[in-house]
Amino acid sequence: EPEVTQTPSHQVTQMGQEVILRCVPISNHLYFYWYRQILGQKVEFLVSFYNNEISEKSEIFDDQFSVERPDGSNFTLKIRSTKLEDSAMYFCATEVSGQGTQYFGPGTRLLVL
Amino acid sequence: AQSVTQLDSQVPVFEEAPVELRCNYSSSVSVYLFWYVQYPNQGLQLLLKYLSGSTLVKGINGFEAEFNKSQTSFHLRKPSVHISDTAEYFCAVRKGQNGNKLVFGAGTILRVKS
Numbered sequence: 103e104p105e106v107t108q109t110p111s112h113q114v115t116q117m118g119q120e121v122i123l124r125c126v127p128i129s130n131h132l133y134f135y136w137y138r139q140i141l142g143q144k145v146e147f148l149v150s151f152y153n154n155e156i157s158e159k160s161e162i163f164d165d166q167f168s169v170e171r172p173d174g175s176n177f178t179l180k181i182r183s184t185k186l187e188d189s190a191m192y193f194c195a196t197e198v199s200g201q202g203t204q205y206f207g208p209g210t211r212l213l214v215l
Numbered sequence: 216a217q218s219v220t221q222l223d224s225q226v227p228v229f230e231e232a233p234v235e236l237r238c239n240y241s242s243s244v245s246v247y248l249f250w251y252v253q254y255p256n257q258g259l260q261l262l263l264k265y266l267s268g269s270t271l272v273k274g275i276n277g278f279e280a281e282f283n284k285s286q287t288s289f290h291l292r293k294p295s296v297h298i299s300d301t302a303e304y305f306c307a308v309r310k311g312q313n314g315n316k317l318v319f320g321a322g323t324i325l326r327v328k329s
Contacts, residue, residue, distance in 0.1 A: 135317075137317075144320065145305060150315075193258060195317075202247060203249075203261055
């Protein structure tokens with residue numbers, strides 16, 4: 103069964119550094135999302151992406167965040183200058199048109215020191 | 216805007232006992248409802264979903280949920296739990312299908328004891 107994959111599984115970085123989180127969607131999926139889960143808190147929506155542009159973004163998704171599909175397959179989330187409060191599990195989710203179900207990757211655990 | 220309330224943060228239960236995890240939502244528009252499960256150190260796996268049709272939906276691992284529009288609830292049930300059901304369960308809501316974000320509840324940790 104096809105799966106959403108994410109790399110890396112864990113990343114430790116220093117405050118102020120840039121990080122790029124990568125997601126490989128299921129091949130025929132057209133809608134892409136990033137969510138995050140701070141330890142002990144609920145899963146929060148960050149951004150949705152369709153047809154090579156952002157469809158919706160949350161208040162969390164400020165100018166420090168960006169998303170793109172650099173090569174038509176990977177879907178990336180970049181944090182330009184990480185803060186301590188960016189430490190969280192980041193989940194990618196993808197969806198095929200018409201099914202109504204978002205499929206989640208295993209997540210990337212980001213720790214900002 | 217949509218919101219989801221999961222009334223119980225933790226539910227301890229003995230193996231082979233029935234369980235119900237509660238979920239209530241609020242929305243001014245029609246919504247679609249989902250339950251996801253998160254096993255320790257893993258991602259989110261879809262258990263079941265309600266998009267339309269029969270209000271009783273069956274999912275994987277013997278779970279089922281009933282959509283109750285008048286009570287704005289979507290409670291998850293299983294008649295007999297196993298140790299392997301120990302996990303965190305998230306209720307989520309979205310308006311429409313494609314392209315719309317999921318709004319999650321805070322999660323309920325199900326602890327199954329032998």
